[in-house]
Amino acid sequence: MDPSFVQALVDIVGEEFVSTRADVLLTYSVSASIGYDRVVPGTVVRPASTEEVSQILKLANKHKIPVTPRSGGSSLQGEVIPQEDGLVIDLLRLDSVQLFKDLRSVRVGAGVTFGVLDKYLNQHKLWVPVYPDSSLVCTVAGNVAVNGAGPGSGVQGCIAELVLGLEVVLPNGEVIQTGTEANPNAPGPFLRYAFGPDITGLLIGSLGAFGIITAVSIKTFKRMEHFYYQSYGFDTAEGAERFLSELRHNDVSIPMAAIYEGRILEFFLDMIGEEYGIPQTEWPPFTVSATIGRIRKDQLDSDIKMAESICMELDGRVVGVPELPQGEWEDRMWTFVRSSYVHGWWWMMLYHHQAPTNWHRSVEEIWNVMDKYGILGQTAGFLTGGRSYNFYPQLYFDPVDREEEEKVREAHRELSQRLFKTGAVPFKLARYWVEDVEEMKPYLQFIKNLKQNIDPNGIMNPGILGGI
Amino acid sequence: MKPSIVNELAQVVGEKFVSTREDVLHTYASSASMAKNPVRPGAVVRPSDADEIAALLKIANKHQIPVTIRSGGTSLQGEVIPKPDGLVIELMRLNGIQLFEDLRSVRVGAGVTYGELDKFLSKHGLWLPISPESALGCTVAGNVAVNGAGPGSSLFGCTGEMVLGLEIVLPNSEKIQTGSEANPYAPGPFLRYAFGPDITGLFIGSLGSLGVITSVSMKVFKRMEFFDYNMYGFDSYQQAEKFLMELKDNDVNAVFTSLYEGPVLEFFMEMMGDEYGIPPMEWPYRTVSMTIGRVREDMLKSDAKLARNLCEQTGGRVIGIEQFPKNEWEGRFWTFVRACYVHGWHWRTLYHHQTPTNSHRSVEEITKVMDKYGFLGHTAGFVTGHASTNMYPHLYFDPVDPEDEAKIVEAHDELASTLFKTGAVPFKLAPFWKGRMEGTEKYMEFLSQLKRAIDPNNIMNPGVLGGI
Amino acid sequence: MTEIDLDDLREELLQCRRCGICRNSVYEAKGFDGICPIWRNTSGFETSFMRGKIQVALALLDGTLERTAENAESLYQCALCGNCTQICAAEFHPAHIMETVRYVLNELPNESRDKIAESIKSVDNPYNEDPSSRRVWLEELGLNVPTSSEILYFVGCTSGLRIQNIAKNTALILNAAKTDFAVMENEPCCGSVMMRTGRMEEARENAEKVVDAIKATGAKKVIVSCAGCLKTLRKDYSEKFGIEMPEILHIVEYSKELLAENKLKLKSLDNIKVTYHDPCHLGREMEIYEEPREIIQAIPGVNLVEVNPNRNTAICCGAGGGLRSYDSDLSRKIAADRMKAFEETGAKTVVSACPFCETNLIAGSKLLDSDIEVVDVVDLLRRAIE
Incomplete structure (x- = not known):
């Protein structure tokens, strides 16, 4: 990177907060996204204020330097992988x-x-x-x-x-x-x-x-103070899907509710069942792990009753293992990280949303792809806003087996295409979702047009939005 | 408008659905917006679908004709007043309803x-739980x-919060679909x-300046069946405002909560009290008129009880008159229109939002302006969403007295300035806010930039977005 | 009619603040399922429904729009059905004020309006029919009915000259109830359509003629079988012209009395399903909704099903306000649209209480190729009389 440009950055944020050191750059060449190739930037800068960010962007724009804004570096789908010799702006000092x-x-x-x-x-x-x-x-x-x-x-x-x-x-x-x-x-x-x-x-x-x-x-x-944790079992995916829709339809307050397919749950509990203190259980084909939460105790009691009656109406059963949802909820800032890493594999993630009636379609396609490519993985979906499931499938690979990683990357691409055809939608607009989809072209063109006008020099995280 | 252009329009929509008749153009020169000078367009078309609209926009773009999109014609702040010799595209023929239960x-x-949709949804025990006061038109x-x-x-926020996706014809005639339906599968x-x-x-709140919304996808909910109606009186605005926030914090499901200043409520009651069957009485300094609604009866009872407790805890008293909120709620498709027109005056409105803890500032400013200019008017506000109050002041004038009307226009302009300084915000960026929003210059410049990107010939409702 | 104060008229028109709920309000709780039949059955520009018509009226009055036949078209393209008045939230009566506007602007050319007025003036009916044929139907019945009596059956032009079954069946009902009644030798037209179309001066002259003719019969009670005649004789004559009239009753009101007094014996009509069309002049104008229904339901074996919408929110047949003559195609189209709604009820018979509605609904039925029969309440009642 042009030293005069680096000097200009130093003038903005001070020497201490600009780095072009190889070791530093190396650490910014990756993020929590595994299964992505590293790209080494030219400079990293750590501004302290909006004003400094503004000056940095004016400078980058003038010199047409590609910019990757980054804060926690915890994204999983390559969102903050920088451009070659580009500028990374680390925002963690904006801490008010x-x-x-x-x-x-x-x-x-x-x-x-x-x-x-x-x-x-x-x-x-x-x-x-x-x-x-x-x-x-x-x-x-x-x-x-x-x-x-x-x-x-x-x-x-x-x-x-x-x-x-x-x-x-x-x-x-x-x-x-x-x-x-x-x-x-x-x-x-x-x-x-x-x-x-x-x-x-x-x-x-x-x-x-x-x-x-x-x-x-x-x-x-x-802050809610009253919680109830319960697992509900269903023989069919449809029953579990209907259950969650009906809960929301009848105003049962479930801040966290996930549907697990039996074998995925078994796999999951193999990993962390003991840590959660979950007793050996005969799990039903489909399990809903739900946290009901309310500000007021009488509301919670009413919700518990309502949830049970809806469960019964849909031929489900109350499983009676509160430890699973309780672990998910109380330990929500850590437990998912734990279950993502406890097993030792590396993985690629394919976040997507699925319609409330279509939870099972994502699970089916993920199995199809795992079977086809002979890879391991897991998925579950949690309810989002009462009309959608947020899925976070993980496709596992051995980080020291290059061939397996390649296989997982390929499987990941195929899975995105298959999921798209089930009607799933990404909330993050990654390129692999939409490329070659004819019907999406006007939409992408529109975003591209916005991008060109807002960022005529194309410096802001180029390529990140569906390849734009 | 040139006959050759009219001919092109007719080829798209058919002779029957294009008009350049003087009388027809005259009726499209105005809308429900009072104290707006009528502007006669050059032609009006009534297309039947998005494809026709795309073809119309192509013609408009080619000849650089300003386009005004209009459906119900019920807006109150000049949103659909056309441009001289411009084209009005009226959308009332796009009439399909498709339920995804x-x-x-x-x-x-x-x-x-809204009236049509509500009738349709009620058959399924559903509703779209927000309706504007002009719901029938x-x-x-x-x-x-x-x-x-x-x-x-008061519970669900503004209409924007209910939207799940839009079908839009862009100024360049491309059709895009947003939200999950962007995925054709x-x-x-x-x-x-x-x-x-x-x-x-x-596109939400874009006032037809960025494209034509041809179809909207909205959330629907189980229709509430249990309601509690009451009024709550307070001796200070601090108490009343605190009560509103406490209700929110404690999850009381108030679907419609209005805050009235004493004299304003008396004025309302003079007009509507008899029709509502409310006995004359001395109204307190501030009155909250509230409808609580729930899909479950036990939850409603709990809310109603808590509301009374919170009222008393904040120093208020439960008035115990249910007819007023009940009429507001049950008659919500008509009763506000009635209250707007029963008195015979014409008026200008100045929609804005204020935080509940600041709503007294709007009342103060409106009173000041009324005193200064010597005219009648009123204002009230209802709670919207998380922490806002939607205020709808009316400034009355005599329609056959041009001097009176000019005075109101002036007072209205002044009020926009003073309200802005109290921290109020417009949600509809109506043209009169232009030049009265000191400190938003960069924001407005960004909006202009977006407008130029999306509509380079500036044919779509030019000027309507705060002058853009 | 006294001089219209144009400032007052303008002020009243300005009660319309253009909210637009007179277009197509669907308001389930209050029974509204659409408002303006003109909007629905034309190309649907703003001029088609009342909000636009009022804007046009104001513009014609103040010169913003030139006073031409074309610019005034929307004023006449209105059945004055009054459904907009039902939904209107402001303090005025849009349908009534439209009549006044037509009067004030009656120098504007309108051929059908003038032809009707001329016809009424010269031959006492709007159909330009030979007035001497007015009692022909009585001869066909073989009834010996006098020309003066305490009770007068004022037949009306459409029953007397076009759908004579209504006249005949009305007479047969009165006869069966042993009511002595008279029918005029040279019955004049009530002049309703003159008022609706703005020929108010002629309507007043005509009204004086009608009053004299009725007086000459010595009637203390006048029975009509037409909703238009009812509204005109009972309401308009006094309100508009200050004319005192004897008691005016629609046959549905009178029949209800007869039934209550057990003066009519009814046999069962075999299990028929009927629906009822509320004529605008009987329903919204006179608020007579229940009497016709009670009569229908009094007939054994008749099952009344309601059409949506009905009563005060019913959709007009499309004939009123001079529309049938001014734009007969549109008028028929509206009737066909209304017939579709009747078909949805599953009824095989539509019952009305206005010969003018019946004429138009039959025309609409033909347009639609519908096999629903359209009859008058008196037709149905007559069938049931033993």
């Missing part, structure tokens, strides 16, 4: 937290993780009730940029549903604020849908392609 | 009104384009946040 108790909201800098925020809000008996599985490292801003989901999504939906506004540095270095805070006189964030078109939405899930989110304003809620 | 969603054409698509709110919003609408950035959001 500002609570607006009266407005039921909080504004956090792009470097604030869910774990940090949760501890802070807990003092006020509040929370942001969606937790990505990577909560201890993942920043709120990063999760908004990929539009993730996780425990809590059963009631609230994906993280996008909680956003009230964003501070964004555009590729030209201009800073804009969306939501109510676009009005400098506003007492803080209280409404996302202010000032016409929902510009906030445009940035949600944009993977850093339209600009850098430097602050996120997000809804807070009174 | 398994997905808890519905897809409707741009000509479907307003289309769902039109309300998405202005991102309205209304009864139901998807079983229907089940998730808004699919395929990367939230393109859906970009």
